Amino acid sequence: MTGATIWLTGLPSAGKTTIAYELAGRLREEGHRVEVLDGDEIREFLSAGLGFSREDRHTNVQRIGFVAELLASNGVKALVPVIAPYEDSREAVRKRHTSEGTPYVEVHVATPVDVCSVRDVKGLYAKQAAGEISGLTGVDDPYDEPRNPDLRIESHTQTVQESAAQLHALLTERGLL
Ligand SMILES: Nc1ncnc2c1ncn2[C@@H]1O[C@H](COP(=O)(O)OS(=O)(=O)O)[C@@H](OP(=O)(O)O)[C@H]1O
Ligand SMILES: Nc1ncnc2c1ncn2[C@@H]1O[C@H](COP(=O)(O)OP(=O)(O)O)[C@@H](O)[C@H]1O
Incomplete structure (x- = not known):
């Protein structure tokens, strides 16, 4: 069975986790081995013990990338709904996969920050606006937009099922399903 890492990057409340679990359910029904490496x-x-400094986020992303590659190289579809705000961190993960010959797919869940801040699933945007927290990705902390993702999902213009289907179609097209 072909494994792959499918990394869903995007702002908090963009829809990364929701799309990952929707796709995971569909893939399991089809008989694929799937793991979701949920950021939380x-x-x-x-x-x-890691926080949200640049260094800690980089370490977090490298650790997750390492585990995802191990799973993917053993036939698992590793779905990774993790912000991964820095381009250099994401590129290091991609390189590790390339050097091991393991398929890697980068998906940008490109929901605009004004939509994310209304969804505000965990109340983080409200807390930032109230001055209770700082360093929130996309608001007062950086998010490097992926310049050349394998897929960009506009979650604010379609349903969860449509977003998952779009990603499913790409995996089929790439010969990963
Ligand atoms: N300051 C700040 N900035 C961004 N996100 C924050 C912050 N504080 C807590 N959280 C919550 O932690 C989740 C992000 O963790 P990740 O491991 O995905 O992020 S990272 O790649 O290490 O940046 C993220 O989860 P998602 O909402 O699922 O993206 C947030 O809920
Ligand atoms: N097309 C869509 N794709 C994904 N999530 C959507 C979509 N439309 C609305 N939502 C909602 O947006 C929220 C996204 O939350 P979540 O998946 O936890 O985001 P993230 O993991 O990026 O922080 C959920 O409440 C979800 O139901």
Whole structure:
């Protein structure tokens, strides 16, 4: 079975996690082996103790990239809904995959910040606006927009199912399903 890492990058509340689980369900039904490396879970265990400085985010992304590559090289579709705000961090993960000959797909969940801040699933945008937190990605912390992603999903113009179907179609087209 062909493994692959499918990294969904984007702002908080962009829809990364929702799309990843929607696609994971569909892939499992089709008989594929799937893992979702959810950012929040990873930060509880594998990256416990890391914060949101540039250095810590880079370390977090490299650790997740390492695990995703291990899974992907063993036939698993590793879905990774993690912000990964820095281009150099994402490129290092891509390079690791390329050097191991493991398929890697970068998906930019390109929901505009004004839509994300209305969704505000975890209340972080409200907290930032109230001055309770700082360093929120896309507001007062950097987000390097992917310049050449394998796919850009406009989650604000379509349903979750349509977004997942768009990604499913790309994986089929790439011969990964
Ligand atoms: N300051 C700040 N900036 C961004 N995000 C924050 C912050 N503080 C907490 N959170 C929550 O932590 C989740 C981001 O963790 P990630 O591991 O995906 O991010 S990163 O790639 O290491 O930047 C992210 O999850 P998602 O909303 O699923 O993206 C946030 O809910
Ligand atoms: N097309 C869409 N794709 C993904 N999420 C969507 C879409 N339309 C609305 N949403 C909603 O936006 C929110 C996205 O939250 P979440 O997936 O946790 O974002 P993230 O993981 O990027 O922080 C969810 O409440 C989801 O139901």
